[in-house]
Amino acid sequence: MALDTFKFGEDWLTVGKVLSIAKGGTTIVLSQSVEKRIENSSQVVASIVEKGHPVYGINTGFGPLCTTKISKEETRILQTNILKSHSVGVGEPISMELAKIMLILKAHSLAKGYSGIALDTLERIIWHIENDAIPVVPSQGSVGASGDLAPLSHLFLPLIGLGKVVYQGKIMPTQTLFEKTGLEAINLGPKEGLALINGTQFIAAHAVIVVEKLHSVLSQADIIGAMMIEGLQGSVKPFYKELHELRPFKGNIHVARRVKRLLKGSEIMEDHIDCDRVQDPYSLRCIPQVHGASRNAWLHLKELLETELNSVTDNPVIIDEELTISGGNFHGQPLALALDYACLAASEVGNISDRRIYLALEGNSPGVPKLLMKDTGINSGYMILQYTSAALASENKGMCFPSSADSIPTSLGQEDHVSMGSIGGRKALRVIENVEKILAVELLTAAQAFEYRKPLKSGIFLDEIHKAVRKKVSFAEKDRVFSDDIEKGIQMIQNKTIISVIEKVEKNRNISLKTKYSAEFESY
Template sequence: MTSTPEIFHYGEDHLTAGIALSISRGKTKGIISENTRIKIRKSADEVKAIADGDKAVYGINTGFGPLCTTQISKEETSTLQKNLLMSHAVGLGDPIADELAKLMMILKVHALAKGYSGVREETIDRIIFHIDHDVIPLVPEQGSVGASGDLAPLSHLFLPLIGLGKVKVNGKFVPADEWLRKENLSPIQLGAKEGLGLINGTQFIAAHAVSIIERLQNVLTHADISGAMMVEGLLASVKPFSPELHDVRAYKGTRHVAAFIRHLLNGSEVVHSHANCARVQDPYSLRCMPQVHGASRNAWLHVKEMLEVEINSVTDNPIVFSKDHTISGGNFHGQPMALPIDYACLAAAEVGNISDRRIYLSLEGDTPGVPKLLLKETGTNSGFMIPQYTTAALASENKGLCFPASADSIPTSLGQEDHVSMGSIAGRKTLRVVENVEKIIGVELFCAAQALDFHRPLKSSKIMAAIHEHVRSKIDHITVDGVMNEKMETAIEMIKNKELVRVAWETADAEGISLDTDFSSDFDSY
């Protein structure tokens, strides 16, 4: 993640996944400048003029979807918009994570502040109040087909603006009207097009993509680290990471992974101890890490690039360019993000697949000095046999989740929405796959640290030694069977908390070692 600004100007500045996360975590404050407020007021005035006129304009003085030809009187405008939020709040299932709901609000404010939606500044200011005070609306996880925007989740997100739905305050969900009374706030009386402007958009899909960007990037880096420890632990060759090999097949991700693993292992006595061994080549899960991890890196990079376009776009409908120029189009359709998110899902699952294969390799007992099942005394002890059952189960579960959600489409809205993206489903299941891969990489780390122990007193590189020492500060070397899941959970928490990445960079800084590659700026920032 790159350094983030202290102040971000909604509607003006360029938003990234990292900045959105920084705002959601209170490290960056999002504000609206006076110049942007002028644009917002102008757009709202133009929408009001349309609503007061006789010309039918979709969503402003007409019904929605199949009712687009039904004109609404100006007296009914506010009722129409309120009814829209209520009727579309049909989500089911568990509430999404607080951070996802907060990200949805941040992304929506940025889009509305561009001044093409006609939503009034007092409405936008109320959403910012929710963001700044951590008042999180309850948004069910199911119900969006990712086409006319994320209608159901966005409706739930903004029900509290009109005094309905629930909000989480201090860790508990309470009725929104109760919270408003406590804060001496009145419900918003929605103006023309405001309901439609609030719920048309791809912010549910995009918020999931923001989270995917952060968590998958962390998984990819930790996969390189745990894979490098397996290279040492299984006495694998470092020749497959040579730069000249990857210069003749010059994918960014492949070259980055190869260089990063070379840097991690540079100076390792363990690696140099078998430089002249008779083994010709290692199994693919070891020697093809640059190609496999690198391909997933490239997929991550593609999602990041697409997401930056998406979160700096206007995904409302209709788009109000002026009082006399509105276009009812399809900017709300989730397909541009649905496809790359499905790609990211597959990319994450493959990292888990190859990690599980390395775990299996570590148990075979074919590496000199490393006993079968990673335990010297077996027979009465099963050693590390069964943790691999768990990673096999997780890898298999991921395969079932890899069917692309975007390959499906079900008509809705009486045929008006006859092709939908299912990008919302892609986002939800990709996060689930990433979570499973976090667990697989944690188990690989658990096994790799055990394998590396058997090569002592040979020393690892400075960086790998520091990483191994950090693991051993929390998980002891295992000599006899015991309950392992707690140790596995500890390793997984190291992955989720980005601990080994921090250890690697802190050690590199202290030792004057560079971990940068030619493509670090692409893959280490978002």
Template structure:
């Protein structure tokens, strides 16, 4: 993979995170970078007034800066904008930010030097990763505060991750015989204008969302087996006449999960006419979430392969001050995706509830000795609490805007908040699905000796590796956490 030249997918970025040597700068990419830097040099020498090169920033854009002061201007920009607060984002988010920033700068429209870009690459390869606080970006004039913290280590400032520990940057640079850099004209602005904080949260969230979509289908199939529901709502003929891609895919997957199930065949001609919506409408609800995933994926990969700083330097004669840094294009799909993730949890909780009702051969609360034992009564409370928490997190951050920069930046996206909420809701969904898996696995115990499909039996066995059948009350909070760990480690078989 070649920075600045190739079109990256979000999977490519995750692969580079694991192995930074997977991407490189070819001479072609280096030539683009050098050409861009030379264009900025010529602008400085021409004495033309160009925003961010020889002017102040934001509302100070009408203040002219002399050629001698340009280096100080860029340094001041970074240290004055590094005002993030809150706990650090996960190290992998910072790595994704670095990769996305390198890729955008390497396209040759930002005027950032080869030396700066190569330093970022060296830091990636040596696992020297900037510490970035999670709060402080309004997602409009780029993710200014988070990106400033990302850039601080280039100047010998701030903190960095090495392994799983945090160190002062100066200590690590000295240890690796790396000198702090001095930024040239426009370099500071090119480095901190952009949407890489928002984008990192989209990319990392997409990775988890993709797996949880598949897991939700499998979990629904296991619940349907335990409930002894019908597979008829998943027939191809039904979905061909309402052909949304997401619902068609889920319906086909559900039929595969349920194929050759002795359990479902055993009540094929029972007098139950139809199942509740949370069992019957899995393709429509999960499918809608899949459609949202695909939309966010397209938007994120477009952003990943874009130039998002300002001004854009087209040549020594032409630069454009525009709004490519504005996060709205990512904020809205992230808010939509957050709702889609929350709905996977919402319908999962309803399936969990159905399994507790004591209908169709299942005992109440999935225990044969209820009364003395509470069985699985309270884990559904946990699920319900998480579902409601997710609902409160579904308010779209992109619906809000607070003017900043003395009114110069009078409409902002709040996309950084959209990205953070998206990942928070995904984390809650893991625990909601863990509850459903625990219930579904218990429900299957009451359907024996009938067997489910091969893949459902395989996943049931995975649950049982960590969590035994519940006979009498025990500390089942540990069981929930054990299943959540299996989910986070991707132990379940969710594809064919």
């Protein structure tokens, strides 16, 4: 089967397309028109050097050294030195996936033809992408303005024969890579070093993974929440469209309709339709409002990120020979704010999930025993699983202070306001990983509560989800080492097992959970 093709610098880049390129599902090309554009931009830089008119970063120093003139003969040395001097990252390396995404995003931005990069340099970056020779990039050291300078410097050290790469499953010095492949170091031209390290690709790469992972978390939270409603015999009325049309937030409407369809055809719902309870606790009743608000935050990040993925974010920008602009497109604030918002949105999904877990243990739902186990006393039941979800939810709250609220001047005051978006991106991913674990605990507790509703059946979706859980984790009649169960639950969440079950049921039964907002909320 022929692979899709993406034209760098020309086609519209989305999160899904980035991930497809990173996983080898889409090939990348440079069209002749893009190559011409890149060559023209490079020639403009050469002309600037030849004429000697001062332009930041081409024939001047960097940051507070912007008034220091660099001679024509030293402009190339300047570009190599900037990669060396700015490679100051510390901490554990980011994942190879993130580093590869950074390469993809930078290549697309450079291919727009406003950065003065040489075609040979861009083609070398593409070689790294296509051959999975991924640079080792430390996770700490960027303040998210003047670009992600430190991580991008490490990302491109291999172009000049320095740094380390992961190649064929091994970490090796770049010189070893050269020996294996026959490559040689590139002699960077004027402006090239600055173009490589100036940009928001570290922040944006993290945002790509945040969009992917948070989407998965949100989708599964709706499903698990619906299973908990069944287990605790909650009401379906809070999910009626008539309610949400009176407060028509997109996310709320989308979640409410999904959950209502998950509950459709349920014998469990019919069994308590005339019960005396007037309304459920918020953690069940307000799923559309809470999950929906987090959906809206996700959508906001996705929309902003798509703009960023298709932007030129280095400095200065080469418009033409008459106009170069030293501006601030490298400033990470547009994504920094949205990442902090997404971080809070993810944390709230975990927070309400923990409340549902606690609710399931109380024993206030008819037929469901306290601590989700009949023979308690000698057995503690599911009591301590909620300790874990509480600990994770609390840890997340501590990470919800917005990174973008802080700014520390750098570069001797020349760069006096920075975004800290790089920190926000890393933090958002840690929160989402914790939420995956909380949802795993809720999946186990919801499945346990669900068991007590037998022989009544739920709708086809949730019955199939329950069967899938039971293939991995059995019903607990007495205490056991529950960490083993939790680990299996985490794997199910991370592998999107329950999403796969939903998709299979949709296909086999020709039914769907889609809503009028699915195009916005179910694709990226």
